Amino acid sequence: MIFTYVTWxxxxxxxxxxxxxxxxxxxxxxxPILTMNTLAQERASGTIELLMTxxxxxxxxxxxxxxxxxxxxxxxxxxxxxxxLFLGVYGDPDWGPVMSGYLGLVLAGISFLALGVxxxxxxxxxxxxAVIGYVFLxxxxxIGWIHLFTKGTVAEVTRxxxxxxxxxxxxxxxxxxxxxxxxxxxxxxxxxxxxxVVENRRTI
Numbered sequence: 106m107i108f109t110y111v112t113w114x115x116x117x118x119x120x121x122x123x124x125x126x127x128x129x130x131x132x133x134x135x136x137p138i139l140t141m142n143t144l145a146q147e148r149a150s151g152t153i154e155l156l157m158t159x160x161x162x163x164x165x166x167x168x169x170x171x172x173x174x175x176x177x178x179x180x181x182x183x184x185x186x187x188x189x190l191f192l193g194v195y196g197d198p199d200w201g202p203v204m205s206g207y208l209g210l211v212l213a214g215i216s217f218l219a220l221g222v223x224x225x226x227x228x229x230x231x232x233x234x235a236v237i238g239y240v241f242l243x244x245x246x247x248i249g250w251i252h253l254f255t256k257g258t259v260a261e262v263t264r265x266x267x268x269x270x271x272x273x274x275x276x277x278x279x280x281x282x283x284x285x286x287x288x289x290x291x292x293x294x295x296x297x298x299x300x301x302v303v304e305n306r307r308t309i
Contacts, residue, residue, distance in 0.1 A: 124188060125206035125276045132178075132214045133246060137238030139177060140221025141231045143170040144303070148229040163303045171222050171296060178214050182207075202278030209275025212288040213268065217242055219295035226302040245291065 144167070192198045224237035251263040264270055268291070271284035 124185065125210050126273070128182060128185060128210050129213050129272055129276065132182075132210070132217055133242050135181070136174075136178065136214065136217040137221045137224070137235045137242065139174045140218055140225050140238060141235040142225070143174060143222050144225040144299070145228055145231045145234040149231070164300045167222065167226070167296060167300045167303055170225075171219060171299075174218050174222070175215055178218060179211070182210060182214065199278075202276075205278050205280045206276040208280065209272045209284070209288075212275075212285060212292075213272045216245075216268070216288045216291040216295070219292040219299075220245070223295045223299040223302070226299040 189203060192203070220241040221234075221238040224241055225231075225234040227237060228234050245268045247269075248263055248267060250267075250269070251259070255263070265283075266287070268288070271281075271287050274281060275284055
């Protein structure tokens with residue numbers, strides 16, 4: 106008697122989780138380069154003084170620079186939508202995690218860009234702006250790892266203020282209003298500080 110054993114290995118579900126997580130890490134590397142010349146170049150070339158004599162508010166200057174790099178960032182990540190297109194054509198994906206992942210990628214990206222604009226407002230050197238931007242991003246990214254080495258209240262606090270934790274939850278398919286508010290708060294705070302830096306330089 107001959108016995109035949111058949112092993113069935115189901116295909117893994119179609120998803121973009123790993124790609125989106127990779128894109129978040131790439132955003133950490135790219136955003137300081139996108140923002141390093143937003144305000145630092147204006148100061149280095151001396152055109153910031155000319156810009157300040159125009160009938161525009163400091164907030165409009167900063168927000169205009171921020172929106173410009175945001176549009177560029179969105180154009181870059183929109184290229185990855187081709188993967189979502191192929192996924193929809195040749196697979197049967199759960200679109201919920203895909204949409205939440207892209208939302209996390211966009212929110213993380215604009216918060217990184219805002220920190221980069223803040224870094225660019227502090228110095229006149231584009232290279233220094235990029236370095237400071239990387240330092241800012243390294244701090245907000247790695248602070249979440251503190252909970253791995255601590256316990257109790259400190260661990261809980263660092264987990265809640267960790268950009269890493271909030272973004273990874275969204276790329277895994279979880280949309281939490283606290284994560285959205287947290288990432289938007291970083292963006293608003295960084296832009297507010299950049300505006301104040303520009304205002305202070307106007308009065309000096």
